[in-house]
Amino acid sequence: MANWTAVCPTAEIDEEDVMRWDHGGRTFAIYHSPDGEFFATDGLCTHEHVHLAGGLVMDYVIECPKHNGQFDYRTGEAMRAPVCVNLRTYPVKVEDGTVMIDLG
Amino acid sequence: MTHLYHRDYSLTGPEAVRAVELGLANAEWYQAPIPRKRMKELMQRSDQPAIRDTLIWLAAFVVTGGLAAWLYPSWWSVPFFMAYGVLYGSSSDSRWHECGHGTAFKTRWMNDVVYQIACFMIMRNPNAWRWSHARHHTDTIIVGRDPEIAIMRPTWIIRTIALFLGIPQTWGAIRLMFTYAGGTIPEEQKTYIPENERPGVIRTARIWLVIHAAIILWAVLAQSWLPVLLFGPLPTMYGAWVHVLTGVTQHGGLAEDALDHRLNSRTVYMNPVLRFIYWNMNYHVEHHMFPMVPYHALPALHEECKPYFPKPKANMFAAYAEIIPALLRQAREPRWCLVPELPPGTEWTPAPKGKHAEHGAHVELTPAQ
Numbered sequence: 001m002a003n004w005t006a007v008c009p010t011a012e013i014d015e016e017d018v019m020r021w022d023h024g025g026r027t028f029a030i031y032h033s034p035d036g037e038f039f040a041t042d043g044l045c046t047h048e049h050v051h052l053a054g055g056l057v058m059d060y061v062i063e064c065p066k067h068n069g070q071f072d073y074r075t076g077e078a079m080r081a082p083v084c085v086n087l088r089t090y091p092v093k094v095e096d097g098t099v100m101i102d103l104g
Numbered sequence: 105m106t107h108l109y110h111r112d113y114s115l116t117g118p119e120a121v122r123a124v125e126l127g128l129a130n131a132e133w134y135q136a137p138i139p140r141k142r143m144k145e146l147m148q149r150s151d152q153p154a155i156r157d158t159l160i161w162l163a164a165f166v167v168t169g170g171l172a173a174w175l176y177p178s179w180w181s182v183p184f185f186m187a188y189g190v191l192y193g194s195s196s197d198s199r200w201h202e203c204g205h206g207t208a209f210k211t212r213w214m215n216d217v218v219y220q221i222a223c224f225m226i227m228r229n230p231n232a233w234r235w236s237h238a239r240h241h242t243d244t245i246i247v248g249r250d251p252e253i254a255i256m257r258p259t260w261i262i263r264t265i266a267l268f269l270g271i272p273q274t275w276g277a278i279r280l281m282f283t284y285a286g287g288t289i290p291e292e293q294k295t296y297i298p299e300n301e302r303p304g305v306i307r308t309a310r311i312w313l314v315i316h317a318a319i320i321l322w323a324v325l326a327q328s329w330l331p332v333l334l335f336g337p338l339p340t341m342y343g344a345w346v347h348v349l350t351g352v353t354q355h356g357g358l359a360e361d362a363l364d365h366r367l368n369s370r371t372v373y374m375n376p377v378l379r380f381i382y383w384n385m386n387y388h389v390e391h392h393m394f395p396m397v398p399y400h401a402l403p404a405l406h407e408e409c410k411p412y413f414p415k416p417k418a419n420m421f422a423a424y425a426e427i428i429p430a431l432l433r434q435a436r437e438p439r440w441c442l443v444p445e446l447p448p449g450t451e452w453t454p455a456p457k458g459k460h461a462e463h464g465a466h467v468e469l470t471p472a473q
């Protein structure tokens with residue numbers, strides 16, 4: 001069952017950037033893509049559990065700040081070593097200028 | 105003389121267990137508070153600087169190697185072999201490094217191509233070293249965890265000198281190539297190379313063996329030393345000295361087991377020629393703290409980090425003026441290390457972690473100064 005939760009106003013995340021969002025003892029990474037869409041993944045890299053929000057967004061890729069591993073944040077696919085395990089992604093929508101995440 | 109203090113640098117021995125127990129593995133490290141907006145600017149990727157540098161690099165190979173081959177066997181070829189060797193055995197170190205991080209070029213295949221070429225020149229298995237270097241960044245100079253500690257304590261002076269001649273590292277690389285090609289990954293390396301990556305290590309070693317055999321065959325058929333002087337382990341060795349000269353400044357004489365790159369790494373100002381060969385890795389504290397920043401943005405990052413970092417060494421002479429006495433002293437007093445002076449108010453204590461965390465992360469290892 002859907003569990004839509006408000007994250008932040010859309011203006012809070014620059015285009016082609018990422019923000020850390022902690023909720024219910026968990027941490028997430030919320031992305032604003034270059035074409036204005038929003039996405040969400042688990043906040044920690046699957047390699048060594050570093051916060052991805054410190055990394056660099058390039059188009060649809062998030063590069064981890066620790067060892068430069070890369071994920072496609074739309075699908076969570078691990079794209080470049082040393083990351084080998086995909087990231088979990090979450091459905092996101094925008095309602096009245098607010099980014100909403102489905103925590104399921 | 106008996107050393108009371110002798111550490112085990114292997115990744116499978118008691119120090120490896122100890123590092124985990126003390127919370128030194130996978131720990132939280134000091135980070136200078138550079139604003140996110142500025143970091144984003146500094147992290148931006150671009151192909152242009154690395155394409156320019158790579159074209160100059162390749163042209164320098166053609167000119168120095170071409171003149172060396174043309175003048176060979178005259179003694180006039182020696183300076184050209186020297187220059188070629190530095191390109192082959194030293195500049196490949198920084199290309200391996202930067203392209204391994206994937207930051208040199210924006211375009212991925214460009215990083216990958218230069219990475220493969222540089223790995224072959226410096227004789228570092230591209231698959232194995234990617235993982236070794238990831239560990240070096242996670243656990244920089246943590247004994248029992250970091251596979252890339254170049255100078256262990258007590259300093260083994262003869263070995264350190266031999267590094268400049270490329271002997272231990274090239275000999276080690278040849279042995280490892282045969283080990284991998286035989287289908288074996290050393291136990292120690294299994295601690296950081298994931299299982300699914302190991303076949304790649306073995307495959308590359310086998311391909312390399314074929315290439316090395318072809319170079320030797322070429323030399324035999326041509327009845328000339330020229331092929332082996334230009335390709336393979338010989339130029340890796342005779343050209344190694346510059347990358348060792350610059351590489352020793354990275355961590356030499358500094359702290360082990362300190363969760364602060366300012367205490368275990370060193371930034372040294374270098375001239376433009378060395379910085380070209382070394383791709384700005386002289387900004388080494390900056391690189392370790394922010395590995396996302398490409399080599400061409402490190403001077404700008406350095407400016408941002410200045411208020412939080414120890415004073416950089418003014419040049420190579422200043423760096424070696426502290427490194428040589430430090431390494432000699434560490435041959436007699438392995439517990440001792442250099443302690444860079446941190447700007448007031450920027451001292452940092454890692455959050456306690458691990459089984460013996462109540463003693464703090466620096467237990468037994470407080471520099472004897």
Ligand code: FES
Pocket residue numbers: 045046047048049050064065066067068069070081082083
């Ligand atoms: S922690 Fe993310 S790539 Fe290593």
